[in-house]
Amino acid sequence: MGYFPDFSIETWTLxxxxxxxxxxxxxxxxxxxxxxxxxxxxxxxxxxxxxEYRRGIHNFDTECFQKYGRLWGVYDGRQPLLGVMDTDMIKTILVKECYSVFTNRRDLGLNGPLRDAVSITEDEQWKRIRSVLSPTGMHLFNDFMFHSSNLIQSLHKKVESDEVIEVKEVFGPYSMDVVTSTAFSVDIDSINHPSDPFVTNIKRMVKFNFLNPLLVLVVLFPFLKPLFDKTDVSLFPADVMDFFYKFLQMIKSDRNKNDHKNRVDFMQLMVDSQVSENNKVDNSSQKGLSDHEILSQAMFFIFAGYETSSSSLCFLAYNLATHPDTQKTLQREIDETFPDKGRPTYEALMQMEYLDMVVNESQRLYPIANRLERMTKASVEVNGVIIPKGTVVMIPVYTLHRDPALWPEPEAFKPERFSKENKYNMDPYAYLPFGAGPRNCIGMRFALLSMKLALVEILQNFSFVTCKETQVRRSFQFFMYDELKVDLNFGFVSFVTHFASLDSIGAGK
Structure with a gap:
């Protein structure tokens, strides 16, 4: 008996x-x-x-930087990724050559109803959508104030019961309510209704696993992407996407039937652009948004707005709880800016220097996006490095923010890094929590405003206090933090002796 099957020569050849x-x-x-x-x-x-991502993308990027320097190459399946830590090259990639070569991000597909979202679209479609979505801030401030008041009322109930608070369970609903009210003028009050279908579905939506079998298939066998795109296969649960799609269709239908011209929210901006396009009589090349583009942006606002703001607030709470002197300095600035626990105003909030320093330093240590990516549309030479067409250029933000050559004592929480004097000497491309250039994060001002307002109102009433359960527990996924948990106590602030004593903060608490 032979060791090999008795195939014909033709079969063996094949x-x-x-x-x-x-x-x-x-x-x-x-x-x-x-x-x-x-x-x-x-x-x-x-x-x-x-x-290698199993150990955390941030760990892998940091190891590559330490071993190979400011440029290195890795492969997601067959796709080459060029890691870049050189700030001169970063400026060229994100700003100087953005429109000519580095306009687009990598599209892995599997986007489903999100395929027309502003973060995914390319070239002229991206420019057109981006031009419609003018971020508002001051005009939405009253909505922010309403939900920050609800947040404080909810915290009072929790603190009075003397319970340890998992801060994502507080900041998540606040972020959800801010996003839905300012984007669609819909008040779901998830702070008081945590079992609302909207809340449960968004939590399922953001539980993204980069080892999802579908994603692994596309990475290993990219020729499958057109098939998945044609069949509208998505990484997100189908029933969750159907829920949000129907919800947003209902809102858009209501906007079309009724007069909501006085509303200033993202949905109305998009609907107005569509109406303008339908009523246009000239030959202008500027087009409004299609129905699907409107619904894609709306779903993206929910997805991105909820996760980024809530996770950033969790890290802020953790950093302040573990640095009580910084917290007291910030509370002092808050009291000086808004005496007698006065309600914050937009103008004064935007002028608070130490608040801005604290927020910036927290985002340096814990940027929400681990990486920024751009896909080369053509071969290009950048600082003597020839980057072929089709290369994904990757900027490892987490690693960049902890580069000791750019940030002395990079692991330390030091808001003073962002003082006016120090910012003047800072390399602007060493700090990229929202990206940079024409394709930076469109919701940057929105996110900063919601975070700063919540932080000010909380610290007027409470202090963040560590407890035995306090630690940052997170699992790093493809671009964001998933299952982030930070447990803290909240102590009531005594206004009369604001910095001499803090009521309800005991050694054993």
């Missing part, structure tokens, strides 16, 4: 050919960076360096 094709497919892409002289970890056949 089998050898298939094996050779598989080997070529599995190994062929991995000479990419060697050809252009870029170092990096050794990729595995088919999967590249993708499995």
């Amino acid at each position: 089998l050898a050919f298939v094996i050779a094709l598989i080997a070529v497919y599995g190994y062929a892409p991995y000479g990419f960076f060697k050809k252009i002289g870029i170092p990096g970890p050794t990729p595995l056949p088919f999967i590249g360096t993708f499995l």
Whole structure:
């Protein structure tokens, strides 16, 4: 009996050919960076360096930086990614050559109803959508104030019961209510109704796993992407997407039927652009948004607005609880700006220097986006480095923000880094919590306003206090933090002796 099947020569030839094709497919892409002289970890056949993300993207990026320097190459499956930590190159990528070469982000597909979202669309479609979405801030301030008041009332109830508070369960509903009211003028009051279907569905929506089998398939076999796109396959649960899509269709239908011209929210901005397009009589090339584009933006606002603001507030609470002197300094500025626990005003809030320093430093240590990405539309030379067409250029924000050459004592929480004097000497491309250039985060002002207002109103009434359960527990996923947990106590602030004593803060608490 032989060791091998008794195949014909033709069959053996065909089998050898298939094996050779598989080997070529599995190994062929991995000479990419060697050809252009870029170092990096050794990729595995088919999967590249993708499995290294199991230990956390931020850990992998930091290890690569420490081992290979300011430029390195890795592979998501067959896709080459060039890691860039050089701030001069970052400026060229995000600003100077944004429109010519680095306009678009990588699109992995599987976006479903989000396929027309401003963060995903490319070139002229992106420019058109972005031009419609003029972020508002001051005009929405009263909505922010209403929900921050609800937040304080909710915290009073929790603090009076002397319970340890998992802060994401507080800041998540606040962020949800702010997003839905300012984007769609809908008040779901998730602070007082945590079991509302809107709340439960958004929590399911943001539980994104980068090892999702669908995503792994697209990374390993990118030729499947057009098939998934055509069949509208999505990474997000179908029933969740259906829920939000129907909800937003109902809101948009109401806007079309009724006169809401006096409303100033994101939905009305988009509907107005569509109405203007329908009524247009000239030959202007500027087009309004389609029905699907409007619904894609609306879903994206919910997804991005909820997660970014709530997670940033959690990290702010943690940093202040573990740095009580910083917290007291911030409370002093709040009292000086708004005496006798006066309600904040937009103008005064925007002028608070130490508040801005604290928020900036917290976002330096814990940026919500681990990475920024741009896809090259053409081969280009940047600072002597030739970057071929089709390369994903990746800026590891978490690692950049902890580079000791840019940030002395990078692991320390020091708001003074962002004082006016120090900011003057700071490299602007060393700090990128919202990106930079024409394609930066469109919701930056919105997010900062909601965070600053919540923080001021909380610290007028309470202090963040650590307890035995206090730690940051998070799992880093593809771009955001998932399942972030921070447990804290909240102590009542005694206004009369504001900095001499803090009521209800005991040593054993």
